[in-house]
Structures are given as structure tokens and as C-alpha cells.
Amino acid sequence: MKWHVLRPLWVAIGLVGAILVARVFLVPDDFGVHGKNFTYGYYRLSNVQEWVDFPVKYQGREGCVECHEANVVTLNASSHAPVECENCHGPGAHHPDGIESLPLNTTRELCLRCHAYLEYPNSARGSLISIEDKRHRRRRECVKCHDPHDPGEDT
Amino acid sequence: MTCSRRDFLKDAVGGTLATVMPLSAFTFLSHSEARAAVQESKVRWAFLVDTNKCVGCGLCVKACKNENEIPYDAEVTRTWVERYVVTKDGNTHIDSPMGGRDGFTSMEVDGEEIDPDNIEKAFFVPKLCNQCDNPACVQVCPVGATYQTNDGVVLVDRDWCIGCGYCIMACPYGVRFFHPVHKVADKCNFCYHRISKGMEPACVECCAFGARRIANLKDPDDPVTKIIMTERVAVLKDEYGTKPHVFYLGLDANVR
Numbered sequence: 001m002k003w004h005v006l007r008p009l010w011v012a013i014g015l016v017g018a019i020l021v022a023r024v025f026l027v028p029d030d031f032g033v034h035g036k037n038f039t040y041g042y043y044r045l046s047n048v049q050e051w052v053d054f055p056v057k058y059q060g061r062e063g064c065v066e067c068h069e070a071n072v073v074t075l076n077a078s079s080h081a082p083v084e085c086e087n088c089h090g091p092g093a094h095h096p097d098g099i100e101s102l103p104l105n106t107t108r109e110l111c112l113r114c115h116a117y118l119e120y121p122n123s124a125r126g127s128l129i130s131i132e133d134k135r136h137r138r139r140r141e142c143v144k145c146h147d148p149h150d151p152g153e154d155t
Numbered sequence: 156m157t158c159s160r161r162d163f164l165k166d167a168v169g170g171t172l173a174t175v176m177p178l179s180a181f182t183f184l185s186h187s188e189a190r191a192a193v194q195e196s197k198v199r200w201a202f203l204v205d206t207n208k209c210v211g212c213g214l215c216v217k218a219c220k221n222e223n224e225i226p227y228d229a230e231v232t233r234t235w236v237e238r239y240v241v242t243k244d245g246n247t248h249i250d251s252p253m254g255g256r257d258g259f260t261s262m263e264v265d266g267e268e269i270d271p272d273n274i275e276k277a278f279f280v281p282k283l284c285n286q287c288d289n290p291a292c293v294q295v296c297p298v299g300a301t302y303q304t305n306d307g308v309v310l311v312d313r314d315w316c317i318g319c320g321y322c323i324m325a326c327p328y329g330v331r332f333f334h335p336v337h338k339v340a341d342k343c344n345f346c347y348h349r350i351s352k353g354m355e356p357a358c359v360e361c362c363a364f365g366a367r368r369i370a371n372l373k374d375p376d377d378p379v380t381k382i383i384m385t386e387r388v389a390v391l392k393d394e395y396g397t398k399p400h401v402f403y404l405g406l407d408a409n410v411r
Contacts, residue, residue: 060354091221109257119271133261
């Protein structure tokens with residue numbers, strides 16, 4: 001074969017070699033088959049820990065009760081007991097570092113998520129106490145009359 | 156051929172040792188030891204959705220977006236709630252505005268007013284990643300950026316994903332999306348950072364009606380596992396062979 005035919009071949013071989021060398025430096029050491037097989041378990045092992053270390057934002061009621069015991073006791077005794085504090089108050093991750101980190105949501109829309117009347121006879125929605133948004137005190141916030149911590153007792 | 160008594164004894168002892176010695180290299184493992192040896196996890200995460208209990212408040216979607224740092228007003232979400240309204244004329248009306256993030260507060264389905272007298276049945280179906288045993292999304296990833304952990308959860312390596320979108324196309328359930336901030340594929344991972352610390356996923360914790368529950372299928376004493384094993388549960392798109400691990404109670408044939 002003549003030289004000018006061989007030359008691109010050397011270039012191609014050189015490129016493959018360069019890629020193989022670059023791969024040694026670029027691919028992390030912990031990259032490999034760690035799971036059940038190559039198809040589903042070929043990955044960078046340290047990424048699992050990276051996901052485990054992802055910050056938690058919703059803390060749960062146990063965190064709230066330390067300072068807000070009265071509210072939690074009232075809530076637990078009410079029909080709203082299954083509703084998490086953070087559903088209405090927002091995720092407590094950075095609370096109480098800054099009080100502004102937990103803006104209180106008192107909008108009508110929040111209550112209507114569950115309490116807007118939908119005429120679905122065979123849905124669980126039907127078993128909830130509900131209002132027709134357009135007919136029931138249209139422009140007032142629900143919390144002006146109803147206590148969300150103890151909805152059975154109107155204020 | 157002659158064989159002296161001495162030679163016979165020598166050969167007998169030597170032969171016995173030669174056969175028994177290699178055998179001692181093998182140990183008989185109990186079932187649990189064998190499983191530990193191949194590093195099989197004691198956890199297999201699964202999910203139970205009770206569609207009979209869901210009221211469509213959307214607090215799970217809100218919690219998920221906040222917990223997992225998914226841009227709140229972007230039209231992408233890791234979990235969503237679908238509303239199905241089946242009318243008496245045989246039509247099924249389906250909608251999920253913003254994934255049901257703000258709940259369902261109007262009788263209008265997808266901008267269409269539906270006569271309440273015409274409704275045969277209506278219900279809500281929460282959806283999320285099925286954490287399949289044969290995940291199609293993992294199979295198609297050309298760079299090994301998405302994978303199945305030993306406890307069954309499919310994760311995305313954000314540093315390694317090139318954003319090609321093959322996995323988004325491959326998922327039969329449409330749970331994957333392109334993360335508008337990180338510019339990589341993203342999906343529900345059962346709140347891996349929470350379940351691995353003994354907490355419940357954010358959507359489970361925030362569901363006031365018990366419609367969403369997390370289970371460890373390898374723990375026979377897990378109350379949710381008992382429900383999955385003993386009650387009549389269904390999965391979505393079983394015919395795809397992906398072996399999904401989100402189980403549904405009260406799943407309707409209209410749900411796709």
C-alpha cells in the first residue's frame with residue numbers, strides 16, 4: 001500500500017489511542033458494574049451517596065411540637081389531625097433560623113384543595129365537608145371564621 | 156503387579172487426603188449467608204397507591220416539588236395526580252393541570268364543563284416513578300448515568316448525564332422529564348435521601364388521606380408489604396414487562 005493510503009489509518013489508530021488514554025483520566029475510579037448486571041447496574045458508585053446526602057426539607061410534626069406544643073395538641077385532637085403542619089405552613093427545613101422562611105399561607109385556595117365541592121358521588125372527595133366556592137363567602141379568607149387547627153370549633 | 160502392605164497404606168492415605176483436602180475449600184452456606192455473599196440488599200422499595208382514598212388535593216405534588224427542588228412554576232413534576240371523569244355516554248375525560256399541584260377545585264375538566272348528572276364515576280389517580288425491576292430507561296442510557304441501586308430505586312447521576320433524552324422517550328409511564336435548571340434527565344426516586352434515613356417520602360408524609368404509602372418488599376413484617384402481598388393490587392402497563400413496583404388498589408380500567 002502507498003503511504004498516502006496508510007496515513008489516515010495511522011490518524012485513526014492515533015485517535016483511538018488518544019481516546020483510550022483520555023478515558024483513563026476522565027472516567028472516575030468507582031465507575032463500573034455495582035448492581036445486578038451490566039444492563040441495569042453500570043454506574044458511578046459515589047453517586048448513590050450523593051443522593052443520600054440530598055437535603056431534607058419536610059421535617060414532620062416531631063420538629064414542630066418542640067416549640068409549638070399547644071398548636072400540635074389542638075391539631076392532634078381535631079379532625080385535621082392527619083394534615084401535616086408543613087402542608088399549610090411550608091417545609092420547615094430552614095425554620096427557625098429566619099422567621100420569614102416560613103410565610104403563613106392563609107389563602108382560600110389552600111383550603112379549597114380539599115373543601116371545594118366536586119359532585120363526584122363515588123369518590124372519596126364526597127365524604128369531605130365542602131363548600132361551593134362561588135356561593136360561600138366569596139371574598140373572605142376561610143381562616144377569618146374557621147380555625148384550621150381545630151376546624152370543628154368556629155372562631 | 157505386586158503391591159506391598161506398606162505401599163498400599165501409603166497410597167490409601169495419600170489418595171484420601173488428595174480427595175478430601177480440596178473439598179474442605181468449599182463451605183456449605185446457609186440461604187442467608189449465600190445472599191449476603193452476593194451482597195444482595197435487605198431492602199426492595201415499593202409503593203402502594205390507594206386510589207379509593209385520593210381526593211385530589213395535590214398536596215403531594217406541592218410537597219414533592221418543594222422537597223426535591225423542582226422549579227415550582229415549571230410544567231415538570233416528579234409526581235402528579237390525574238383526574239378521570241367517566242360520563243354516561245362512555246367518554247373518559249382526563250386532566251392534570253400543572254400535575255395537580257394546586258389541587259382540583261373546579262368541576263371543569265380540561266376547560267370543559269361537565270354536567271354532574273351525566274357523570275358515571277370520577278376518581279383521582281396519583282402517579283410517580285414505578286422503580287421497575289426491568290427499567291427501560293436504564294437500558295437505553297448510552298453513558299451509564301442512570302442505574303438501579305441494590306434496593307431497587309432507579310437514580311440519575313446528574314454529573315454524568317449528557318441530557319440526550321433517550322430515557323425520557325423510553326419510559327412507558329412518562330415519568331421522566333428534562334430538569335430545566337440542571338439540564339439533565341430527572342425523575343422520582345421515592346425521595347431516596349429520605350427513605351435511606353428512615354423517613355417517608357415527602358408525598359407520603361404529606362398525604363392526609365393515606366392514599367400513598369411506601370413499602371420494603373423484603374421485610375415480611377412491613378404492614379404495607381402485607382397489603383401488597385395479600386390484597387388485590389394492580390400495576391400500570393404490566394404488558395410492557397418492566398415489572399413496575401408501584402402497586403395500585405382500586406385501579407380502574409380507564410387508567411392508562
